[in-house]
Amino acid sequence: MPGRMFIPRPIPSQGAGSVSLPHSAGRLGYLARAWVLLLCAAVPVLGAQAPSAPAQRFVVLLDPAHGGDDPGAHLGPLAEKAYTLALSIRLRSLLMARGFAVVTTRDSDASVDSDRRAGIANNANAMACLSLHASESGSGVHLFVSSLAPIEARRFLPWKTAQAAWIARSLTLAGTIDSALSHASVPVALGRTALPAIDSMTCPAMAVEVAPDRSSNAQAGLDDPDYQTRVAEALAAALVEWRSEQRGDPQP
């Protein structure tokens, strides 16, 4: 079943200065008027000291590719669908520990078609959407952004090419993830591809394909726990960086 998250919404607050004077105040003496004015002047100060409403949670969508009767690639004894699900669960834990709201397209070995995956992403109003893949070919992590030509954002977008309005932000997200993976000494290759699930997403979206690390200094297979941890933590660090960039937080 797709993950469902409760996203707390900030409670609309009244303006700090919206205090009405009692109609009978005019009949009070100067002392009473002065007291009411003093009270009115104090309200904005009290308002400023009150705890602020909780900020809207930063939603990340994780899409473990394949599932059900679609096993994906055969990675030795493991199917791609099982590897992507395990990576999704690990990454979700890391992200939730860092304060993200995480929505996943599947939490079990279930078939989910590409339209459903994109639908979940679009309903989640996510700030980053990662489609997780794995392969035995190539080396390191392959980051793919949709090959659609970028267009201006519009109110209505064609379903099959909705991602076109988000290409610029997806490329920026790819750059952030590229930096974090390189910092973690994971080889990275960037490219563009046509992937129906991503092409329909209305969020900064990309496919992340994990392959064995075949670089000369560190050979690691897909089943290497240290390598898996390194990749997952680098992705989590990249999303923390991405959240900071999106919120305009000062960089540490």
Added chain:
Amino acid sequence: MIPRHQTVLFILLLVASVLMGGLLWNQLRLAHRRLLQGQDSAPTQAPQVAPAEQATLMAANDADNTVEPRILSLPLPQNPEARARAVLGKLLDLYAAPDAAHPVPGGAGSIAQVFLVPIADAGGKLAPEGPELAVVNLTGAFAAGHPSGLETETLTVLSVCATLNANFPRVTQVRFLVDGQPRATLAGHADLTRTYLTAESAAPAAGDRP
């Protein structure tokens, strides 16, 4: 009691039916064999008498996710469709080699046919030297044997599109079929339902930095 002549007639008709069924099945088998031979009649290897010409093969590399040009001298047929098939066949021969940078089994025989179809302009007119759509018909064995993965499948598709663009500048669009039928993906990832624009593959689509 059934009369004797009716029994004999029934047996004769039954034998005739069986013989005709057998004859029909045999004809069907021969026709199927002829059809398969006809499918494979386009030359995969150009005749050695053809002059050698330069062809640019956009060869993929899994290690760095790139497509790089390789210029080879090949004897190529004059017919454009046979020529396109021969060039793509050579590209897949590179991938089927033991030390290939983008290993994909199959080789030249994996390209069943290439059709070059003129594209009409907005007014529905066909220009004599106008743009063309290449329809690349791959064999089912090639798709079944292709390694599954986003990078490897994307590189195969992009390298085919880029090779067509490099050698046939009029080809602006490419579509893929497998055994003559549309197919959702090459080996589980690369989308084969869409029309690929060769301009996209000519741009630094693979390996570009955001």
